[in-house]
Amino acid sequence: xxxxxxxxxxxxxxxxxxxxxx
Numbered sequence: 001x002x003x004x005x006x007x008x009x010x011x012x013x014x015x016x017x018x019x020x021x022x
Contacts, residue, residue: 001021002021002022003019003020003021003022004019004020005018005019006018006019006020
């Protein structure tokens with residue numbers, strides 16, 4: 001579906017998000 005799941009260890013660097021949806 002185009003969404004990207006962020007590994008838990010990287011979530012703090014991604015602003016706390018766990019899934020990126022286009």
